[in-house]
Amino acid sequence: MNAIEVNNVWKKFKIPHEKRDTLVENVAGFIKGEKAAYEEFWVLKDINFNVKEGECLGIIGENGSGKSTLLRIISNILPINKGNVKVRGGIGPFLELGTGFRGDLTAKENVYLYGHIMGLKKKQIDNVIDNIFEFAELERFKDMKLKDFSSGMSMRLAFSTAIATNPDILLIDEVLAVGDESFRRKCMDKIMEFKSEGKTIVFVSHSLASVKNLCDKGIWLNDGVIETQGSVEKVVGFYLESIRKKEEKELLKEHKKTEEEKQKDRWGSGEIEITDVKFFNKEGKECHVFETGDNMVVRMKYMAHKEIKNPIFQVQIIRNDNTFICGMNTERDNIKISTLPRKGKIDLVFDNLSLLKGVYFFNVGILSNWDGPHYDYHDKLYKVIIKSKKCDGAGIFVNRHKWIIKK
């Protein structure tokens, strides 16, 4: 049995060029025969999905992809242009907690008001009001005016009131992003409890970990279109892959800065020039997003304008907060380059990258001798993103290690 059915839903927003929001302007425009100009913009395009009773659906996607609009449509706040939505059961709107709270009323009065808005009768609230304050850990503040509450406190009150409405269907929109850690965990536990009670949940979040943790099914919304739907692992996987591709594209653009732009972060005598720096993965494909443990090749092309004796090639890695991570050069590694061909390539190869999650810059340079003047130096011109899995470790880099348990 489907709790929520969304069939061929289309939704458009009108963005007026010049908002006419007065009667006078509208009448004047009508008399002059001008039509109000506006742009149409489809926020949701042909959305189709079902959520079965007791199922938990996670909706992911970038900001502005239509996730919240979709939730607002399911909860009947926004009308749609085409298609239909069927909902079986009472919806608990968690769209934005604390909506309808009034500063000049006391916490208790607000709970009644909020409860009524959520569709509870007075008697029903009488029965649960103590539980609400207990769950929110705010028993002492029952009669305090809400304007004297901190934002965290009113969030707690709002969440507690919202769960007290005990709806059949929960629509949760990124509400757990606020509040302190311990309360957040408490909320998550409560949502899990609802799930185990067989309630239907639609969960919108940017926290992919919570989505994976909570949901059975997933939908990835991209620009108002369902990009993928299915098992949550599959959907999150596709989504992550697309983020990687997008980052890759942006980094590539950055790396393709014009020579002019590069000039200001570049110095040296120019007797040898680094003409090109590229990063490759183990398949030999150019790449700027790596994972901890991947292979990475940094390939520098150079051109020597005159004969140079004993040049030193150097690469430095700096994290984007300016932490100097490591520096490598050919002299340190005891590689003697007595004479250099006029034109060539040199590779720096990392097997099994030990850098952890972060954004890193690479400096590359050619020196005449250790700490000596540069022939050419590129300062932070190359950006690389490293991703890590939880098991890779914490901090800046991982030392390859093992544990030995002895008696």
Add this chain to the structure above:
Amino acid sequence: MALDISKHKDLIWELAKRDLKIRYKNSALGFLWSLLNPLLMMLVLSFVFMYLFRFDIEHFPAFLVIGIVSWRFFGGTAGALQSIVGNADLVRKIYFPREILTISSVLSVFVSTLLEFLVLLMLLPILGVSLSFLVLLLPVLLVLQLIFVLGVSFILSSMYVYYRDIAHIWEVVMQAGFFLTPIFYPLSFIPAKYLDLYMLNPMAWFVLAYKDILFYNEMFSFFDLSVMFVISLVFLFMGYHIFKKLEPNFAEEV
């Protein structure tokens, strides 16, 4: 609509209570303060018209205050006008029938009005007007005016979402209306040739009827009652229709 009201009566009442609490600043004293406005109006206007314009109407303050209190009830439309836009955060984020907001706003005005009429009934004998059994007809008028006010409020609150100058326009209409309604002068002041035009103002019918039963101790005619009945129902029907037509886009426009 009746179904919505009965289903959501707790919410309507709670919202109205919130309005009242905020209006009266949570105290009985707050209510007394709210009486200051009509009483002061009564004193000032009595002074102006009795001593400057030399109106020769017996018990003029009583005559005046009946008109003022019933006009204030109609003045509640200015507050109800804000009922959707003023609750934008609710409208944008939670679904519930939107007319609840307007209904509860009118309800809170109605409660204030009842209290004011209660005070008025105590005040009238002091001002020299004795009440007759016709007072028993007061609820009929109050209910009819309530329906009328609700109808007007539906039109205003829903249109205000789209046209923000309605608040200003309505302010002017209210001001003009105060002078074009027989509040501080009797109907006999209106030249006969303008009388039909003058009586197009729906509020004139209500104010006259209140004065009939409270001031002149006369029964209003059956014709008057029928006119008020028709006015109320027409406005309610029209208002509700316009409201329902505009309602679906409230969340986007508000």
